[in-house]
Amino acid sequence: MKKIILLLLTLSITNFNYAQNILLDSIVQKNGFPFQNDKNISFQGKGWDVLLNEIKQSNSVLLGETHSTNEIPYFTNAIINEVDFDNYFLEVDPYSVDIIETKIKSLSPEQLNLFVKEYSTNFSFLEYEPEFALFKNLVKRNKKVYGVEQISLFADQMIISTLKETSKNKKVIEIYEQMLFNSKQLADKEGLEKYYLLSEDCLQKLDLLLMLKLSDKERKQIEALKLSREIYTKRNHPLRIQLMKNILLNQMPDWNNKKNLFKFGSVHVPRGETILTKTDIYDIGSLISNIEEANFRKSLHIMLVGKGENDNTSFRSFLNVLKDDQWYCFDLRPLKKSILQNKLKVDDIYLSRVIKGYDYLIYIPKVTESKNISIK
Numbered sequence: 001m002k003k004i005i006l007l008l009l010t011l012s013i014t015n016f017n018y019a020q021n022i023l024l025d026s027i028v029q030k031n032g033f034p035f036q037n038d039k040n041i042s043f044q045g046k047g048w049d050v051l052l053n054e055i056k057q058s059n060s061v062l063l064g065e066t067h068s069t070n071e072i073p074y075f076t077n078a079i080i081n082e083v084d085f086d087n088y089f090l091e092v093d094p095y096s097v098d099i100i101e102t103k104i105k106s107l108s109p110e111q112l113n114l115f116v117k118e119y120s121t122n123f124s125f126l127e128y129e130p131e132f133a134l135f136k137n138l139v140k141r142n143k144k145v146y147g148v149e150q151i152s153l154f155a156d157q158m159i160i161s162t163l164k165e166t167s168k169n170k171k172v173i174e175i176y177e178q179m180l181f182n183s184k185q186l187a188d189k190e191g192l193e194k195y196y197l198l199s200e201d202c203l204q205k206l207d208l209l210l211m212l213k214l215s216d217k218e219r220k221q222i223e224a225l226k227l228s229r230e231i232y233t234k235r236n237h238p239l240r241i242q243l244m245k246n247i248l249l250n251q252m253p254d255w256n257n258k259k260n261l262f263k264f265g266s267v268h269v270p271r272g273e274t275i276l277t278k279t280d281i282y283d284i285g286s287l288i289s290n291i292e293e294a295n296f297r298k299s300l301h302i303m304l305v306g307k308g309e310n311d312n313t314s315f316r317s318f319l320n321v322l323k324d325d326q327w328y329c330f331d332l333r334p335l336k337k338s339i340l341q342n343k344l345k346v347d348d349i350y351l352s353r354v355i356k357g358y359d360y361l362i363y364i365p366k367v368t369e370s371k372n373i374s375i376k
Contacts, residue, residue, distance in 0.1 A: 021317075023344055024335070028317040031331040042078050047329030051302070051360060055083050058300035059259060060288050064266030064358065065304050067091075069367045072304055073130035076263055077137065086258035088138050089146045091265060092124045093228070094247060095221050096155050097147030099162050100126060104139045117375045122158035124149070128370035144254070148247045148264075148284065150228040150240055153195040156202070157183050159225070163218055172212055179205050197229050237281070244268070244284050256295070262288065270357020271301050277349045285357065303358040306367030314351040318363060328363040 035045030055061050061079070065072045090097070100123065103115050116132075126132050138145055151159065157180060164176035183196035196202050206226045214222065231240045262269060262284075267276050269285035285301055292299040305315065307322065318330055335355045338344035346352040354361065 023338070024346070025317045025320065027334050027338060027344070028330060029321055031334050032318070032321045033329045033331075034323065034326040035329060036326055037074075041074065041081055043075075043327065045326075047327065050331070051329050051362075052079075052082055054300055054359070055079060057298065059295075059297040060262065060292050060299040061085075061260070062262040062264070062269040062285055062288060062299060062301045063304060064269045064285070064302065065263060066306060066367070067125060067265060068128055068370045069306065069364075070130050070370050071306065071364050071367050072263075073128075073134045073370075075304065075362070075364075076261075077134055079261070080138070080141075084259070085143060085261040087144045087146060087255045087260045089148050089248075089255075089260065089262040089264075090125070090135075091149050091263070091268070092126055092147045093149045093151040093155065093224070094147035095151065095159050095224065096122065096124060096126075097145055099158060100135070101139050101145055104136055113375070116373055119158040119161075120373045120375070122152070122155045123373075124152040124155060127154075127372050129373050130370050132373050146247075146251055146255070148244050148251075150231050150243055151197070151225055152228075153197050153232060156197050156225070159221060163221060167215075167218060169213055172209060172214065172218070175205055175209055175212075195232075197225065198233060203229060237279075241268075241281055241283055245287050248284060248287060252291070256291065260288075266303050266305075269301055270303075270353065271299065272357040273353060275350060275353045275357060277353070300360075301358045302360045302362060303354060304362045304364060306364040308367075314348050314354075315361075315363075318361065322363060322365065325365045327365060330361040330363070332358055332361055 033045070033047035033050050035043045035047035035049075035051075038044050061083075063072070063076065103112060107115060120127050120132075123132070126135055135145065160176050160179050160183070164173055164180070167173050167176065179196070179202065182199070182201055186194050186196050186199065188194070192198055203226070206222055206229070209222050210219070210226075227239075227243060230236065231243070264284070267274050268283045269288075270283070271285050271289035272282070273286070274281045274283050285299075289299045289301070307319070318328070321330075322328055332355050335344065335346075339346060339352070339355065346355065
């Protein structure tokens with residue numbers, strides 16, 4: 001008798017799971033719309049029309065990406081060509097962004113090339129050719145660009161060199177020179193030893209600088225270097241997210257009532273809890289969603305995934321819809337509605353968080369890896 005009950009229970013669970021998978025597949029198919037690249041930094045097709053309509057109605061648009069591809073900067077440029085944004089936010093620290101933006105605006109093409117040749121390895125994600133081209137496009141359009149991130153392990157020489165150029169304190173300049181020399185000495189080391197920001201010498205020099213007379217701008221950057229070092233050495237991801245939120249809040253008077261485009265790694269911009277399944281952090285996407293909601297406005301959260309990337313078992317229902325070389329725009333909101341109405345149960349935590357955190361999922365038929373800026 002116990003074996004019969006167990007068998008019936010197993011069959012019941014199997015049938016339930018099968019029915020849920022059928023429902024998931026059905027909703028995905030009904031809300032997936034193809035579109036295609038038209039080779040002119042644009043797209044055409046129903047999926048593109050649906051997406052553009054939503055973007056135009058939203059005050060803040062958040063793109064959750066996989067870094068270092070050619071296709072996502074292309075997609076971002078296509079959006080910028082169709083929709084007029086006031087502000088652009090990217091996952092690079094604000095000091096590096098300010099330095100690079102200033103150089104693009106003030107230097108001749110020849111001078112800019114020399115600057116890029118010397119410091120492009122300090123640019124973080126802007127070291128990649130399509131990202132740098134996108135950045136230059138935004139600067140030339142006179143869009144306000146904001147960096148939201150801790151200082152990269154690679155960025156110390158560019159930032160310290162710029163501080164040295166603007167400092168008026170001889171003792172401070174001497175320390176900057178020592179830091180630059182020591183950083184360059186470590187460049188040929190292997191592993192983590194090559195990163196000057198992680199060294200004890202760097203920490204000692206930062207503490208020494210903070211005891212000296214600095215301008216407010218210098219002090220902020222030295223404190224930012226020290227905090228970034230702490231995030232790296234302690235591998236403190238929650239502190240990193242706190243910093244990113246703090247940067248956004250401090251900048252909020254400048255962007256709160258304007259149309260904004262954010263482009264960050266996909267873990268950062270869902271409106272709910274992070275899609276990192278082993279934590280329950282609420283990242284900047286949640287903060288922006290709450291700010292827009294409190295102002296009776298709308299944020300739009302879009303996740304971009306390349307075919308063959310990420311956990312394909314989680315996205316099986318979406319992959320089954322894809323055809324040929326078409327891009328696909330999937331509206332995730334009907335899935336979320338079915339989950340909230342207890343009609344659909346999604347046991348996959350990652351997929352569940354994607355559905356609840358994002359409004360749209362964009363599937364790219366093929367992604368290619370970006371190359372670094374080519375030095376002329």
